[in-house]
Amino acid sequence: MARIFDVVEHADEMRDEIVHRFPETGSGDFRIGSQVIVREAQSAVFFRDGKALDSFGPGRHTITTANIPLLIDLVGKAFGDRTPFTAEVYFVSMREFADEKWGTPQPILVRNPGMGLGVALLQGFGTYSFQISDPQQFVTQIVGATGAYATRDIHSRLRSMLLSKLQDLLGETTDAKNVADLIGLVEEMGAGVRAKAQDDFKAIGMTLKSFYIESLKPSDKSVEELRAMGMLDMDTYTRLQAADAMRDAAQNPAGGAGLTAGIGAGMGIGSAIQDALRQTGEGGADAPAGAPSAEGPPPVMTPSEAAAYLKVAEEDVIAAIKAGDIKAKKIGKAYRISREAIDDFLSG
Template sequence: MLTQLTVDADEVALFVKDGKVEGKLGPGRHQLDTKNIPFLSRLLEKFTGGDLFISEIFFVSTREHTGVKFGGPIGDVRDPETGLGIGTMVYGDFSIRVTEPERLVVGLVGMGRSSNEDFVGWFKSQVLKVTRDRIAELLVKKRWPLLDVTSGAYTEEIETEVIGGLKPHVDSYGLTVVRMGNFHVSIKEEDEATLKKFSKDAAYSRLAGGFNQYAQGQAMLGASEGMAKGGGHGSGSDGALQGMGLGMGMGMAQMFANNQQQARQAPQGPVPEAAGGGEARSPAQRLKELHELHKAGVLSDDEYSAKRAELMKLL
């Protein structure tokens, strides 16, 4: 009775001897007879009288295999927006298809990998390596902020780059990566908080017209908060300092120390509208500056309304 071999609908059976593919059989049930399958004659072992085939048989699936998960650290990546090196990770899944079974089997046998686990482990390492290289390259060339990358804004572009980058690595093994899915680049929560703070400060600086203007606004807000905590609990110099809060905030930030000293030396009672020396601001000018700070987002709506009301009394 002749030996039979059954090959599933989505498989191809490869006969390998001494590291060489001698032949293959497609889906169906086959009788292993040299009359029907000529290449089997090359597998007959002469020392057995021509009764035994000596060969390895590999069953290779030709369908698309989906949901192959991968992931891991891709190392420190420099964020173009802040210049900080941030530890970055990536995870997701991909689908793969064997397009040339002969190349795959010869390649795996040559590498000493003949099991599914060995093959999948090797392939995942290739995906991670290419992903690491492509993300670092894209951040440098296109100067994508890392926060935008982790938000998923560029996921489609990164996936396309990774698939293209994998092609030369897997073509020689008769493989193709069909698509990627659930692709996500992530960073640690504390690093994300750091980048968000840098990004927020940079945005406020741009809106305020530059770093100096933003620093002035921050100094004004800090002084206002301090006076709000101490307001109504003292007199004399404390009262004078509280009364000067609005003028100080609208003036140059560096005037703070001088104004504070003058306030402590001044007698109780009304405080001059602004310090001398050519740095005085008219109420109209202060209103304009107040409006600019509010427009830039440095002042909240409530802070803007309260300070505007104070200035309107001086007109």
């Protein structure tokens, strides 16, 4: 004989549990007069045959056809006070789930106008909090027939949603601001992500209560790590290795700032990606603006021309000259660099 549940409750505090199904498997037998006890910060949703019947807030509730009128339609007109019916009850935690972690698993490419190569790779991490706003919708859209559903079960989905909005916002913001300015706007950026993500959260019965960026900075991934992640082709990899060698040479005790200063820590990756983006937009037919022609660089270059050829900042070339890493002739206050000197530097 099937057991009829006269009292249904879930006394657990549900610290990490968002939803608990009663019974955990199959359906339970209930009848008119059965009691449903809903704790503070809980909501109880009755389901039958995959359809939500009704929801109950905190308190003790007695099941009647008045508070679950759909029972008559689903069970039939002959439904009586002692007639058992099958259903499932989903207890949903309505409290705010705070201090959830997020982070960028891979660097995010952003434009960096007016600085270095014009692009940068950013990584960040922080916390967010959420709350269930529509228990019926959340159970229907996300939980299904699962016996229990915890924060860890939805973490990956929420993180993907948030990172997508962060990437969109970074793309919009860096069109007008450089990365250095952007890093000082983490509070505004957090509010922007929260606003952008609300519709997506609402669609699954949730509210994003907060989104905080604790750190946002240029990536410190090495060239080898970025290549292993599939973010570098061989040409990019070779050029960045040369830039790293230039940086290391300029950082010796006799040297000044490295040639890749302001490009390193994730920024140097931008060169080839920038070229690829430009070629995609132009069909790959024309050489990038400011790049040397098919004949190569001129036999004698100014520091500015050498910087354009090497895809670095002019001040970095001058720093390498002063460090003795690039041979150049000084005429008055100006430097002139031979193409052979640049080739010797890159091959060294």
